[in-house]
Amino acid sequence: MDQKGFIFTFDAVLALIPLFLVIIVISNLPVSSEDQSQVTLSQDAQDYLDVLASTEINSRSVMESMVQALSTSRESGVKEAGDLAKSVLDNLTDDKSYKLLETSQLNGTTIISQGNLDSSSSVASATCNWGNYTFVLYVGQ
DSSP, X not given: OHHHHHHHHHHHHXXXXXXXXXXXXXXXXXXXXXXXXXXXXXXXXXXXXXXHHHOEETTEEHHHHHHHHHHHOHHHHHHHHHHHHHHHHHHHOTTOEEEEEEOSSSSSEEEEEXXXXXXXXXXXXXXXXXXTXXXXXXXXX
């Protein structure tokens, strides 16, 4: 009688081993590469804005020079700010599409853009406030 109970228990334990192995394998599967590339793209977008804020031209940051240009004149300021941003963004973005907008003072005016974000498989954005201006950078891959 004791041996039948032992065999039954041993059989149940043996049946649980494959179940635990399946659970371990499923829990260790990698996250899809699309999710990881979206996170990386979001980080890149924020990094690009941080570079605009930290790169200096004529003892002022590019972002500060852009704000100065935008505050002096709307049309010529947008072109000047776009030229300042383009010089930095073109060196950083490689083959990515991007679009830089100012959303608070100029109501979504495009400062500079490159490529076609509509044809990008994934798009990420980042935001930076400088003075009274809010810049939004969209980056597509």
